Amino acid sequence: MNEVTMRLNGLVKTYLKGTPGEVQVLRGADLELRAGEAVALVAPSGAGKSTLLHIAGLLDTPDVGSVEIAGKTVNGKGDRTRTAIRRQDVGFVYQFHHLLPEFTALENITLPQLANGVSEKAAQDRAMSLLDRVGVAPRAHHRPAALSGGEQQRVAFCRALANTPKILLADEPTGNLDPETSDQVFDALMALVREEGLSALIATHNMDLAARMDRKLRLEGGVLRPVE
Template sequence: MTNNNPEALRLDAISRRYGDLVIIEDVSFKLKRGETAALLGPSGSGKSSLLHIAGLLEAPSEGEVFVGGVATSKLNDAERTRIRRDALGFVYQFHHLLPEFSAVDNVALPLLISGVKKKTAVAEAARLLTALGLGDRLTHQPGQLSGGEQQRTAIARALANSPDLLLADEPTGNLDPKTSDVVFDALLKIVRNEGLSALIATHDQRLAKRMDRIVVIKNQRLVEIARAPG
């Protein structure tokens, strides 16, 4: 899904509360089309909740979420589902691959669900996996892949429907530093080659510095937005 709006994502005065418990407080942030940003902060700071709100997986208590320039607060469930399916890709800390499916079939599945013909879906899945360095692992099941290979397969699956915006929640959180570097490098390379925007939550400042911008969340508030060094 692609439109001509220069903003991939805009959060306008977002707050999220559960009763008296404040999860996110008055956060505003814009992500340009083709831009990458790290969402940096300690555990419990609200990073995951903010990603869920940005990805329309939960609604804010206050504020507005714009995806590709579209205000989402008044959309019905079907309209929100369509945006999630067509405009957004999600990567989680755990890969959630189907164990009985091969890597290429896991990646092709979102396309098949969207009605793409199997031959076309498999070809696109193979292209994405190859771009992520897994061209020789297409027919391997998740249990036959290393942790880094599983996560790269999950990244390919998130990109299968050609989203405009990739949202990733600690995508290397379960990996050792060396494997984290491999996965993060592969993720950034394909995001930039495909011309996507990305918002990636991490607690790793070393990885965050590879992004275009760094957004710091502390005590449920946005405390800093800066250009990444270098």
């Protein structure tokens, strides 16, 4: 059995606590994510997908419940420890690429590695290898503004995987693209996930894309339920 890379147990998250507008977004959400599997997270807008991903990626904390990343329990850990775990073990992809506009595609992928203590030569080699695998190597020295939307998002995938994380969290990673480009970009993402042996939790409204993953979960009423 593949190892559990992420375990979420009993997550509860409430916004505007104690006010008339109080909203309980998560009500005891549980999840185990195993090495090598891609899991689709589906839910209507406002159901709490982004909240769940932010807690899973240590960008937010639950009111109740625990988070375990790569065998490390992070409850009660300080910001420095949480940042170190996130930088080492978790990669993020968002609907919008959020690439640094003043840097080239290659530099956008190299910089996170340099911040993690990797040598410049090794960082550039890793960046070029990733760009080559998603078909954007010929555009390595172009800035984001000179890239198409699909190319920008592929570079964002590469950046997320630059530091060889164990877990990839993606929030509507193709939601800003037209259907044809979305399919192509999603294929590139899944190829990277499989080649790197990652665990991936990918939020999407697109049920065709969700069907191409190993299993599907629906966030409904603040809890996660399997989708048959």
